[in-house]
Amino acid sequence: MDGLVFDIAHLFAGGLVLVSFMMLYQDRLYALLNIFALHAIVLALSVGWQAYIQGAPHLYITTAIALLFKGIVIPVALHRIIQRLGIHREIETVVGIGMTMLAGIGLVALSMVVMLRVTADADRLAREDVALALSVVLLGLLMMVTRRNAVSQVVGFMSLENGLILAATGAKGMPLVVEISVAFSVLIAFIVIGIFLFRIRERFDTVDIHALDRFQGDRG
Amino acid sequence: MSALGIDALSAILLIPIGTAALLALLPGYWVTARLNVVATLATLxxxxxxxxxxRSAPGHYLLVDDLNIVFVALNTFVGFTTSVFSASYIAHELETGRLTPTYLRFYHAMYQILMFAMNLxxxxxxxxxxxxxxELATLTTVLMVGIYRTHEALEAAWKYFILGSVGIALALFGTILxxxxxxxxxxxxxxxxxWTVLxxxxxxxxxxxxxxxxxFLLLGYGTKVGLVPLHAWLPDAHAEGPTPISAVLSGLLLNVALYAILRFKMLLAANTRAIAPGPLMVALGLISVVFAAFMLYRRRDIKRMFAYSSIEHMGIIAFAFGMGGPLANFAGLLHMTMHSLTKSAIFFTVGHISQVKGSQKMADINGLTETHPALGWTLVVGVFAISGLPPLGIFMSEFLVxxxxxxxxxxxAITLVLGLLVAFGALLLRLNGLAFGEPTGSTAPAKASYVPMYAHLGLVLAAGLYLPPPLVAWFQHVASLLG
Structure with a gap:
């Protein structure tokens, strides 16, 4: 039984890393949002499983938030925004897809090597979870640096946050922080969508960060 | 009585958060600006x-010990003087129409939430x-940096938000570990x-x-301290936001992030088998000092220049704490205090100067000692202080480091001195034009509040001349805690 418990947890956490990879090669915003919704759903499954095996009912709240808020509300809202802004064209990436994928593989290998080595004493489940969570975090970071578009940067940040939640739930019995970090991801999403995108839209006819980059450093 | 300790502790949290709610509701400049000042004074x-x-025994959430009490006192003091400066600064912004009454309400509420978040x-x-x-402090400052809603302000806020979030995410991962x-x-x-159990x-x-x-924690919180190479958000955020926020960012928020790093450094130092955390901080600090010193030369925007100077000084502080030992820790604490006081005084001065001249570009600001003697000479004293000239306080702390x-x-030490000298040259070069060049721009009299600047610079001068023994003893005690 213990083996099965571990395998299922491992499956979900590994699935999250895979979905992160899928996000890396999306070149259209709508597709990216769909994959992000999938990311959130896999996270919800993983957290739900953790809640079940740890016997920690408060984690079901995190599961519900991941499922409903990140899996449905945010993607739908972003869909709307993209529609209204008329920016459903291709995403310009800074680096080519191939290079990004290679870098992603490198980052996953790095996090495995680092985390598995230093967590030798920790229990098996937490160990794998933290290593996979670090991969998701690093892939989210990679996505943020390889995208120029504000919407996809936000998506990258939210996937990074998903990785953090995976780590926090994997650390058995971690108090308080699960709920709080979820509340904060909600807050961040609100701030980003509500204020930045609308303001940027209001002032400039683009949500492309690069178009805002007219002044770099000092203005003469 | 222990109840008093709890009361004072909850007061420094409850006063700002209560006032924030009140300020969000109240309209009008006159009442809100004064309420803001009164609340920060009460917090102080x-x-x-x-x-x-x-002191009561540390609770599950809050703790007061000899280390953080120094930070809290500095935080609330600069928070108070900045609110005084902010009142006159914001009045001018309302007159010129850069801020609307709605945003004013928002600004004041955010100011108090920021104070709450830092104290917490x-x-x-x-x-x-x-x-x-x-994280809460970061989010409030992001919103305040973007408050002017100009093109540059939004870009600065966005950059700050993205980099700050990445930093804060890394810090959370470190916390989980x-x-x-x-x-x-x-x-x-x-x-x-x-913390007390750990x-x-x-x-x-x-x-x-x-x-x-x-x-992870060093990189994460280090982003918020503005250590090179994680500093990219800092100059933009300082230059584009309202000047009171620049003062609070430089004087306080950077310290708060550094405080977090120090706490974790103490943890590592107490575990003999873990790596020594010092060398990492020394390396980041030294890179920051040298990099920022050279970057100072090419600045054209006055607030941006002092933002780079903040990077330099945070580098010095990180360097000092990284070196460790009673003397270097003492110097780091002293330098942190002196830098907070001096840099916020400079930002007060610069805020009034750029309002009077209608520009932040140094090309438009010349000959200040002729057009606005009071502001000009305050700036001269401030820059002398920040570049480490005797007899001002920063000279003493830099000398100790x-x-x-x-x-x-x-x-x-030689590398550090090189960085300090390069920065010194850059600042004096710029100061020459700013203070003594051919006068340019508006000569209209400035409606400035001088008390906060004089108070800060007066304290810096006093500390350079004479440090009262109780203060020295207290800092020595804290320095020994830091290990």
């Missing part, structure tokens, strides 16, 4: 009373709570995140996990 009084009241971060006993508070390291020893749940039992934690955690390093690592 509460913070100072912490020194005299008997400083007094948190739970490392998760500390993380939340620093600390919990993982603590769990086998302390057991599951609340206790494994309590520091007691850290000696038996898994050192490898602690090492990785510290790297350098001399304590010379005794142990001459090569590092």
């Amino acid at each position: 009084v509460a913070a100072l009373s912490l020194f005299f009241s008997e 971060a400083l007094t948190a006993n739970n490392i998760g709570l500390m993380w939340v508070a620093i 600390v919990y993982l390291a603590a769990r086998p020893v302390v057991g599951e749940g609340q206790d494994a995140m309590l 520091i007691d039992r850290v000696a038996r934690f898994d050192p490898a996990l602690l090492n990785v955690a510290f790297v 350098v001399s304590s390093t010379f005794a142990r690592q001459p090569l590092l």
Whole structure:
């Protein structure tokens, strides 16, 4: 039984890393949002499983938030925004897809090597979870640096946050922080969508960060 | 009586948060600006009373000890003087129409929430709570940096938001790793995140996990300190936001992030098998000093220039704490205090100057000692202080940092001195034009509030001439705690 418990947890956490990879090669915003919704759903499954095996009912709240808020509300809202802004064209990436994928593989290998080595004493489940969570975090970071578009940067940040939640739930019995970090991801999403995108839209006819980059450093 | 300690502690949190709610509701400039000042003054009084009241045992969430009480006092003091400056600064912004009444309400409420978040971060006993508070402080400053809603302000806010979030995410990961390291020893749940429990039992934690955690925490909170190469958000955020926010950012928020790093450094230092955290901080600090010193030369925007100077000084402070030992820690604490006071005084002055001249470009600001003698000479004193000229306080703290390093690592000390000299040259070069050049721009009299600047610079001068023995004893005690 213990083996099965571990395998299922491992499956979900590994699935999250895979979905992160899928996000890396999306070149259209709508597709990216769909994959992000999938990311959130896999996270919800993983957290739900953790809640079940740890016997920690408060984690079901995190599961519900991941499922409903990140899996449905945010993607739908972003869909709307993209529609209204008329920016459903291709995403310009800074680096080519191939290079990004290679870098992603490198980052996953790095996090495995680092985390598995230093967590030798920790229990098996937490160990794998933290290593996979670090991969998701690093892939989210990679996505943020390889995208120029504000919407996809936000998506990258939210996937990074998903990785953090995976780590926090994997650390058995971690108090308080699960709920709080979820509340904060909600807050961040609100701030980003509500204020930045609308303001940027209001002032400039683009949500492309690069178009805002007219002044770099000092203005003469 | 222990109840008094709890009261003072909750007061420094409840006053700002209560006032924030009130300020969000109240209309009008006259009332809100004064309420803002009164609230920060009350917070300062509460913070100072912490020194005299008997301390209660650390709770599950909050803690007052000899280390953070210094930070809280500095935080609330500069918060108070900045609110005084902010009142006259904001009045001018309303006249010129850069801020609308709605945004004014928002601004004041955010100012108080920021004070609350910083005080909470400083007094948190739970490392998760500390993380939340620093994230809250980041979010409020992001909103305030973007408050003018100009093209540049939005870009600066966006950049700050993205980089700040990445930093804060790395810090959370580090926090989770600390919990993982603590769990086998302390057991599951609340206790494994309590600072007081951690520091007691850290000696038996898994050192490898602690090492990785510290790297994440240093990079994460280091982004918020503005250490090179994680500093990219800092100059933009300082230059484009309202000047009171630049003052609070430089003078306070950077310190709060540094405080978080110091706490974790103490954890690692208490575990003999973990890596020594000092050299990492020394390296980042030294890179920051040298990099920022050279970057100072090419600045054209006055607030941006002083933002780079903040990077330089945070580098010096990180360097001093990284070196460790009683003398270097003492110097680091002193330098942090002096830098907060001086840099916020400079930003007060610069805020009024750029309002009077209608520009932040240094090309438009010349000959200040002729057009606006009071502001011009204050700027001269401020820049003298920040570039480390005697007899002002920063000279003394820099001298202590350098001399304590010379005794142990001459090569590092020489690099540090080189950075200091380069920065010194850049600042004086610019000051020459700003203060004594051919007068340009508006000569209209400035409606400035001079008291905060004079108070800060007066304190810096006094500290350079004479440090009262109780203060020295207190700093020495804190320095020994830092290890």
